[in-house]
Amino acid sequence: MFYREAGQYKASYGADQAIFPIAQDRFVVLAGMAVAFLVVPFLASEYTYRAVLIPTVILTLAAIGLNVLMGYCGQVSLGSGAFMGVGAYAAFNLAIRLPFLNPLVCILLSGFVAAAIGIAFGIPSLRIKGFYLACATLAAQFFGDWAFLRIKWVTNHTPSGSVNAPPIQMFGYDLSSPTATYLIALTITIVLGLAAKNIVRGHIGRQWMAIRDMDIAAEIIGVRPLFAKLSAFAVSSFLIGVAGAMWAFLYLGSWEPAAFSIDRSFQLMFMVIIGGLGSILGSALGAIFIVLLPIFLNQALPPLGALIGWKISTATVSHFESMIFGALIVFFLVVEPHGLARLWSVAKEKLRLWPFPH
């Protein structure tokens, strides 16, 4: 009833190929964006911005980037943390070496640097696949860790190896307030997210999916594996690199190589798997799940414990957080192996028929 498409006639190719062909989807997406842009800034506290919204929005973009590679093109990657780092350090170097560039321009340009590095590390994917490719991308991760620590030029010879982001300004206005930071991150994520959505449903995305589903068959029908795989690495690394630059400039402000370690790669991989492989919406849901759940558990457990008269120590809370978080990941993967995005599409199917399922 709520989700009936009956009566929505598509009279042109344009309407048929629209990014959201169903009116309800269009409405939901527009309403969601309106809430994110117009309502949230009036409701959110500084804590919500800095600890919840900004990291979620930025990691959503990184998860979309990884999903392009893993979910759409089927190339397993464990190097996404390093590509985030490449973006962050590229933006840092652009900002200090070309001081006339606006930091926001540096963030966007850093994506191209990350894309170039991504292509370089994507070359082995032409020969190896599956678990072997995961090992090869792991090399990218270790190379990144090494380069950020050891090549002094990358960190501008700072004695400690920790670097700072320049202040975010535009046309003389200071944009470091939490609201401004959130809106900048949200704008970049939505614009690039929609771009990714359009790429994956166009001819490039279809090539990726053909390669993912069966690379030999794809090659026989005329998909060039070289172009398809490397373009997936390039687009994915671009998105992850921009997310990394935002993570450094908009969220951390000052960072060390440990911020882009192998843990970050695994975190992004969990987001993509839990959210749903091959789904842009799933990337966002996965990022929300992975970022918010630990924070929520960490804060909700002590008051819940107090309800039953149990004073939980900080250490116990932290242990419980890890246990419940792990248990929930297993639970979700058992109940819905295709990720949170699949839950949504099941709900959509049901809503179409509701209340008369037969």
Add this chain to the structure above:
Amino acid sequence: MKIAKMVVTGAAALAAGMAIAASSAQAQGEQFIPGLVYRTGAYAPNGIPFADGVADYINMLNARDGGINGVKILFEECETGYATDRGVECYERLKAKGPTGAAYFSPLSTGITFALTEKAPGDKIPLITMGYGRADSRDGQVFTWNFPLLGTYWTAASVAIQHIAKEWGGFDKLKGKKIALVYHDSPYGKEPIAALEIMSKKYGFEFLPIPVPAPGSEQKSQWLQIRQQRPDYVLLWGWGVMNSASVTEAGNVNYPRDKMLGVWWSGAEPDVVPAGEKGAGYKALMLQHPAGKFGIHGEIDKHVISKGKSLAKADDTGQVLYNRGLINSMLGTESIRTAMAKFGNKPMTGEQVRWGIEHLDLSAARIKELGFEGMIQPLKVTCADHEGTRLSRVHQWDGKKWNVISDYYTGDDSVLAPLVKDVAAKYAAEKKITPRDCSKES
């Protein structure tokens, strides 16, 4: 139907949780002090005793005096696990609690300190980084909100070289010798390198930096390198599990332990006890205070430990890191007291506490009154010098306990001051900060 039900239940549970989280008591007239701790993870063996010391001193003040000058202290911990992003989340969560917000932050992590250094000026909350953090942040003209009280890593490097020179019989004996630095490969471990490089030029010894990737439990190749290169002395800049691994590996390759000198974060019980017999003879700098019990421990026992209000075991309360936690809280609360003398006996804002730290002046008599006699020397913080004092000693592990083996050394400012000035000026230029004029500060 089933899904709709699930969604509703889930949303209800979420809302309930949020409501509970929001309703945690926010009493009026209390001073809020946050505690960024790590009681879990690779660094927990060192994080736990420090966190216990910090909490116990504050609980003792609340139980004995009803807080500071009658203003009760509200204390809350947040687990960072030594991870920078979790530390930032904790900071954001705790910075606005209590009627006047957080008094100060002490993250006990160089990485988190670097991240908070960017945020503290905007939020007007001071950072007390006692014996860690940015070494250049001692320059209060550039780093208005940072207070690396009691000593920075550059001070530590200077004192370490002085001690080695003394053992060898003078600075001229350093010439031609080889001194290695085994360090945690993070901003923390890299901090002393700049100072050591300068001193290596000045005194003519060869400096050999050897990085250990975090967390540092695997050090076979590093110690093999030491066996090949045969340095005359090894400085150790580790934290958590890395320290005990270093001491054990030194034993395995038979590098003499009494030719090893750790920084004050590599000189506590958890660092040497796991190494067993192999630890005997190992030396470390002291952040002034030794292990053991002093006047303050009587008060802590009486008001906190014996009442069962502490997480620490009674036997462990004389440990190095526990004592350091006590000192951290004492310096923080005394700064609040200093601020109250100017602004009145009410909860202080971060800005007022910052003024208090900058005017902290602990005399020997006051230190004795507080029960810290024998643990720290008098210190005076000024606008230009946020370190307050540059004193350190050396203690040695005999296999069972730490013994103080040296007198006080003072960090050599003829080496350190120009370096601080240079690096702080570079930071100010990068961040477009105009240094304060200290002669105009009240």
